[in-house]
Amino acid sequence: MATVMSMNRRKYSNAVTRVLATNLVLALILKICVVGVHSRLASEQQHYEDNEFAEFEDIDDELDIISTDTIRDNSAKDPNASPGVDESSFKRNFNKESSDESESTVEDEEDDEEFENVSDNEDSSERTEPTASDHNKKPDLKITKVPLHLQTNWESYYLEFIMIAGLVVYFVNFIAGRNKNQKMADTWFDIHREMLSANFALVGDDGKKEIENPGLIKETESVFTLWCSGRVCVEGMLVELMFLKRQDLVHVITNYFKPSLDQIQIRVTLNADTMDSYVFCIASKKSAQRLAKEMNDINTFCPERKTPDKYGLTGDKFVLLNEIGEAAGVLLDAKVISLLKKYEECIDFIHFTDQYSGYKLSEDTPSIKLPEVKRQLIFAFNFPSNSSKNYNDIQSMKPLLQLVFYSIDKVKRFRLSREGKLKAERNRQRVQEMFLKTTHSQRQEVAQLKREEKRRVEKEKMLNESDPEKQRKWEEKEYKRELKRKTPKMKQLKVKAM
Incomplete structure (x- = not known):
């Protein structure tokens, strides 16, 4: 077993x-x-x-x-x-x-x-x-040393954290800056609404056939516009509220190193017969230098910068750019001088002109026609430096808007003397002649191009013609024209018999 x-x-x-x-x-x-x-x-x-x-x-x-x-x-x-x-x-x-x-x-x-x-x-x-x-x-265990780039800890994402924090700060600043600009614009309009309604029949035209939202128009997050019309001798008035770009964090940072102020520009377009022919401008030193280079009418008719000492203003703050001497004496009266002294920090420039054509064109873009001109009154005012924090400071800008309406009535009543009108006409005629001389060659080139185009069209038309007799006559006509053009011109002198 x-x-x-x-x-x-x-x-x-x-x-x-x-x-x-x-x-x-x-x-x-x-x-x-x-x-x-x-x-x-x-x-x-x-x-x-x-x-x-x-x-x-x-x-x-x-x-x-x-x-x-x-x-x-x-x-x-x-x-x-x-x-x-x-x-x-x-x-x-x-x-x-x-x-x-x-x-x-x-x-x-x-x-x-x-x-x-x-x-x-x-x-x-x-x-x-x-x-x-x-x-x-x-067992003899050994801990494996993992390389630093393979470790998953919070320190590896510091770049992402910085980017997220930057985006959060940017969007917070965007919302805060946008709301601040909107509140400043609404505050200015609420303070000046009554005065604007008393001087214009229509305040806040939005450009539509039936006005839906009368009031300020938001162009960008920092620019607001207001169009007013319906006043005697005035085609219209455009108000531009140009605030700092508080919604842009980069602009906010650069503003600390290069400070600037919020500004309002008022452009009043007058009718053709309301204003005499003259160019007048009073501006701060910094703005006067810029306007003399950029504005076409000031650069042409007011090349010299003068001090307004004889009108009661110090040359440390303002510079006078004037074409006709008597115009400055009438426009700078006692009331205007007192406002200029009181609000010298807020007034950037005041510009009256009958030759307004915008900014000066560069030499790379020549024109063969005289630019279209308008009669305009332009006012540029700076907001008080503390207006972004204390909105009650905007209340102090009401006299500046009253200065605009006072200047409209002043310009409408003012008329130049006979000598002033002759001087203004001579200046405008001289500018026109200089423009024609500088653009003579360009106009000749344009006329030559037009003639060549006309001949080319006529030649194509005759080539398409079926009648050989008409073609022969046209060729003879062109031949005689070419001979006449090549023949040198001789001047004839008439001598009287003794």
Whole structure:
């Protein structure tokens, strides 16, 4: 009975060892592939260190699990088998059989190097069998040093945080600056609405057939306009509120280094016969220099800058640009002088002209026609420096709007003397002659181009003509014209008989 049981045990052990050997080979092949992938990843990360003995521990664990499961299956199949089977003996037999099986497999395979590593690993596993003391020892673990660029912490996103903070500050400043400009414009209009309605029939024309929203028109976040009409001798008045670009954070920062003020410009367009012919301007020093270079009428008729000392104003604040001397004496009366002294910080310039044609054209864009001129009164006032914080300071600007209406009535009543009118006419005639001389060659070129275009059209028309007689007559006519053009002109002198 013992011999039969030993024979059955050997048969079962041989079958088990074969199954385990094949499983071992497949497991080792998969493990080698995994180790190859891990080795590639280890070459990319310099600080990565692999545990050399982890794979063998996993193989031992797998072998233990497989051997115990196999023994249980065999015991379930053979009820006569002894229950006290030693698992360590199966492991020893398994290691011997697997080594023999692996050696025979290595000879049949083509890839010798791959399975030589497998046999070496199996031999090393036979030589180094784990003991109880080895299992009790703690493994020597090494903490992998991850490179700084692979770490995920909040310090890696400092650039994103700075950009987000900058965007938040920009949008907060945009909303705050836009609301401040809107509030300043509404405050100015509410304060001056009554005065504007008393002087004009229509206040706040929006350009539509039926006015929907009478009042200020928002051109941009910092520019507001107001159109008024319906006054004697006045075609219309345009009010432009030009505030600082408080909604733009970059402009706010530059304003700290180069401060500027909010400004209002009022342009009054007069009728043709309302104003005499003269150009008059009084401005601050900085603005006078700019106007003399940029404005076409001031640059042409008022090239000299004068001091208004004889009119009661100091030359430290204002500069006079005047064409006719008597015009300055009448327009700068006592009331205007008192306002100029009182609001010298708010008044930028006052410009009266009958030759307003806008800014001076550059030399690169010449014109062959005299620009169209208008009679305009232009006023530029600066807002008080504290008006953006204290809106009550805008109330102090009401006398400046009263100065506009006073100047309209003053210009309408004022008439030049005979000498002043003759001087103004001579100045305008001189400017016209100079313009014609400078543009003579250009006008000749334009006329030549027109003649050539006319001849080209006529020639095409005759070429399309079917009558040969008409073509012959046209060619003779062109031939005579060409001879006449090439013949030098001779002047005839008439001599009187004695």
